[in-house]
Amino acid sequence: MISRTDRSHVANWWWTVDRWFLAAFLSLMGLGVVLSFAASPAVAERIGLDSFHFVTRQIMYMIPAVACLIGVSFLDPRHVRRLALVMLAVSLIFMVATLFVGLEVKGSRRWIYLFGVSIQPSEYLKPAFVVICAWLFAEHARQPEIPGNLFAMILLGLVVALLVAQPDLGQTMLVLSTWGAMFFIAGMPWLWIAALGALGVGGAVAAYSIFPHVADRIDRFLTGEGDTYQVDMSLEAMTRGGWFGQGPGEGSVKRILPDSHTDFVFAVAGEEFGLITCLLILMLFAFVVLRGLDLARREEDDFTRYALSGLVVLLGFQSIINMAVNVRMMPAKGMTLPFISYGGSSLIAMAISMGFVLALSRRRPEKRRPIGVSRVSGRAATAG
Numbered sequence: 001m002i003s004r005t006d007r008s009h010v011a012n013w014w015w016t017v018d019r020w021f022l023a024a025f026l027s028l029m030g031l032g033v034v035l036s037f038a039a040s041p042a043v044a045e046r047i048g049l050d051s052f053h054f055v056t057r058q059i060m061y062m063i064p065a066v067a068c069l070i071g072v073s074f075l076d077p078r079h080v081r082r083l084a085l086v087m088l089a090v091s092l093i094f095m096v097a098t099l100f101v102g103l104e105v106k107g108s109r110r111w112i113y114l115f116g117v118s119i120q121p122s123e124y125l126k127p128a129f130v131v132i133c134a135w136l137f138a139e140h141a142r143q144p145e146i147p148g149n150l151f152a153m154i155l156l157g158l159v160v161a162l163l164v165a166q167p168d169l170g171q172t173m174l175v176l177s178t179w180g181a182m183f184f185i186a187g188m189p190w191l192w193i194a195a196l197g198a199l200g201v202g203g204a205v206a207a208y209s210i211f212p213h214v215a216d217r218i219d220r221f222l223t224g225e226g227d228t229y230q231v232d233m234s235l236e237a238m239t240r241g242g243w244f245g246q247g248p249g250e251g252s253v254k255r256i257l258p259d260s261h262t263d264f265v266f267a268v269a270g271e272e273f274g275l276i277t278c279l280l281i282l283m284l285f286a287f288v289v290l291r292g293l294d295l296a297r298r299e300e301d302d303f304t305r306y307a308l309s310g311l312v313v314l315l316g317f318q319s320i321i322n323m324a325v326n327v328r329m330m331p332a333k334g335m336t337l338p339f340i341s342y343g344g345s346s347l348i349a350m351a352i353s354m355g356f357v358l359a360l361s362r363r364r365p366e367k368r369r370p371i372g373v374s375r376v377s378g379r380a381a382t383a384g
Helices: 009-016 019-046 053-073 077-101 121-142 148-165 169-185 190-210 212-223 229-241 265-297 302-326 344-361 375-383
Strands: 103-105 108-114 117-119
Touching: 019 053, 019 265, 019 344, 053 344, 077 108, 077 121, 077 148, 077 302, 077 344, 117 344, 121 148, 121 169, 121 302, 121 344, 148 169, 169 190, 169 302, 190 212, 229 265, 229 302, 265 302, 265 344, 302 344
Parallel strands: none
Antiparallel strands: 103 108, 108 117
């Protein structure tokens, strides 16, 4: 037990970190391991691997993920910005390299091999992009003569261009949605928001017209015709599970669901553990998002408020997209369920992202304003 009189860095961290956040993140990671046991053996056997190949690798990825989650949470906001800037620069370089030397899978180049390990740079780009955009928005709010908003738009254009070039339109939609939410939170005029919304609609129409696989997915979603095998099997798994599931290891649909350990792990949760467990997973994600937005609302510092909001919105949008695809509320996107789906890049990058959340939400002197006190009045009092 750590005493309150202890002045070590670890003790200071323990008494200032948001333990509700920490418990939620570790719970999601634990669920990821449990569902890996449920979902991945059938996939491994189907492709000729050891039954617990993916389980073992998921646990191996969990070790650096937890280390990143805890380690990053020790940072102060200034060091969060510095780490995000380094991550952004390295991720952009790797994403450019991926277009030329990356592994091509199903017509897309999203992974690059380093020292025998496949890395998806876009996963690490997302949290860094959110933090740097938050800093740019905050600098413009602090000094309007600084073109922070313009730089954030230029950075958005660069990131979107690289994602479309892969192509990875699911991640593109996620990045655009998160950036738009941050743009709104930063207090941008409604005219700007409407203009960007119109650009988003125009981009969606262009994607439908230019990329055949996008048009195919949307057509299949709207008409139900064509190859809808995975989504149909996902719905079948959820239906068979009922409220309480068929029991651990008793699922049958998962054995014929190709991506049951990645994009459709939520369906496996429904089949073996039931709708109640699916709702608990949904509630965990909702808790993180709502708590993050509530803490951000009380923040005095603009950068912390924008970054905290953007990071939890990023988590929320990604989880919503994955779960919506599993129950056929959205076209298939190839989006992982944060902390739960199998994948090293996704798991470690999300751990860094939520490490940022833990770091930014730590209690610090004069860090938050009392409820009911506006930022304007608070700054005026300080100036006086």
